[in-house]
Amino acid sequence: MARAPAAPVADVSVDLIRAAGVKVTRGRVRVLDALHAARQPLSHAEMEMRLDEGSEPAMDRVTLYRILDSLVACGLALKAVDTRGVFRFSAAGAQRQHANHVHFRCTDCGGVFCLKAEPPPPPRLPRGFRLNELAFDLRGTCAGCSSREAV
Amino acid sequence: MARAPAAPVADVSVDLIRAAGVKVTRGRVRVLDALHAARQPLSHAEMEMRLDEGSEPAMDRVTLYRILDSLVACGLALKAVDTRGVFRFSAAGAQRQHANHVHFRCTDCGGVFCLKAEPPPPPRLPRGFRLNELAFDLRGTCAGCSSREAV
DNA sequence: GCTACAAATGCAACAAGGTTGCGTTTACTG
DNA sequence: CAGTAAACGCAACCTTGTTGCATTTGTAGC
Numbered sequence: 328m329a330r331a332p333a334a335p336v337a338d339v340s341v342d343l344i345r346a347a348g349v350k351v352t353r354g355r356v357r358v359l360d361a362l363h364a365a366r367q368p369l370s371h372a373e374m375e376m377r378l379d380e381g382s383e384p385a386m387d388r389v390t391l392y393r394i395l396d397s398l399v400a401c402g403l404a405l406k407a408v409d410t411r412g413v414f415r416f417s418a419a420g421a422q423r424q425h426a427n428h429v430h431f432r433c434t435d436c437g438g439v440f441c442l443k444a445e446p447p448p449p450p451r452l453p454r455g456f457r458l459n460e461l462a463f464d465l466r467g468t469c470a471g472c473s474s475r476e477a478v
Numbered sequence: 479m480a481r482a483p484a485a486p487v488a489d490v491s492v493d494l495i496r497a498a499g500v501k502v503t504r505g506r507v508r509v510l511d512a513l514h515a516a517r518q519p520l521s522h523a524e525m526e527m528r529l530d531e532g533s534e535p536a537m538d539r540v541t542l543y544r545i546l547d548s549l550v551a552c553g554l555a556l557k558a559v560d561t562r563g564v565f566r567f568s569a570a571g572a573q574r575q576h577a578n579h580v581h582f583r584c585t586d587c588g589g590v591f592c593l594k595a596e597p598p599p600p601p602r603l604p605r606g607f608r609l610n611e612l613a614f615d616l617r618g619t620c621a622g623c624s625s626r627e628a629v
Numbered sequence: 630g631c632t633a634c635a636a637a638t639g640c641a642a643c644a645a646g647g648t649t650g651c652g653t654t655t656a657c658t659g
Numbered sequence: 660c661a662g663t664a665a666a667c668g669c670a671a672c673c674t675t676g677t678t679g680c681a682t683t684t685g686t687a688g689c
Contacts, residue, residue, distance in 0.1 A: 349636085350684085371676080389639075389677080392675090408561060414675085429601060442603070452616070453621060455624050456618060460616070462615045469606070469607055470605065500665085501657070506666090537668095538667070540647090563675085
């Protein structure tokens with residue numbers, strides 16, 4: 328062993344935040360750490376619960392909203408809406424790889440499958456419209472649910 | 479001619495609601511009519527405004543929520559979440575014609591715009607996967623919100 | 630290390646969207 | 660036409676998210 332340094336210096340989140348050109352605050356580090364530790368996008372409420380579990384004092388509700396938005400603004404996190412209409416946040420690195428391909432979403436199990444195909448080029452937009460993002464989603468039944476249905 | 483009966487009996491919405499096996503109330507008919515007349519999915523707020531324009535007395539906020547949910551429950555309407563996290567409703571029949579073209583979703587106002595373009599052909603699916611629906615969504619800022627931003 | 634300033638935080642209040650409970654009215658059944 | 664379950668209106672409440680302002684804190688420059 329003898330590998331762990333005296334202080335936890337090698338904090339990935341700190342470096343990322345600094346590199347993004349914004350202030351490195353305890354709140355931002357905690358939140359970004361939590362986003363990186365999560366395997367699914369987290370809602371504000373879920374994030375609040377996770378932060379409460381730690382030893383540090385609870386963070387203000389509004390501050391958490393602002394931290395999440397600031398992480399999105401500087402490209403370290405992504406914001407999306409879930410089926411209930413609630414915003415969910417995820418670490419940006421986790422999804423960069425999802426930006427440029429097609430997804431299959433199973434309407435039975437909710438699973439998301441990445442297809443190898445590239446998304447098609449966007450059609451021409453009416454005057455004044457600005458494109459930010461492109462989602463080509465196929466919905467249907469995945470192989471597992473299909474065979475289970477057949478029973 | 480001589481086809482039109484004395485009373486406005488040929489109300490499509492009334493027949494649909496009756497056929498769905500739920501009570502035919504004035505509220506439900508008004509809402510379903512509005513959904514059929516709309517070319518885009520409507521939010522609760524937009525629906526409220528449209529109903530206010532008519533001559534009939536305004537409908538209670540909660541009642542509108544319940545009517546919309548009841549129409550969804552009996553299959554006459556569809557409920558989806560827009561990019562701002564607000565629920566939008568559309569007539570169930572209308573959705574079939576939306577199945578086969580491209581949508582632009584404004585991340586500012588949540589509006590949904592139908593583009594003239596046809597969706598691209600689906601890529602090949604892995605064995606066992608069954609395709610039901612195909613959604614090619616573009617996200618960005620619509621013309622209205624773009625110009626408003628520029629001010 | 631100290632200072633100054635902008636950025637970040639905490640708090641209170643607010644706003645929009647949506648839900649629940651309950652008493653009253655209304656559409657359908659017999 | 661009476662009885663009943665469903666639908667309605669109202670009030671209150673909840674969750675999610677935002678705004679304004681005073682205070683604290685991170686960081687650049689000395």
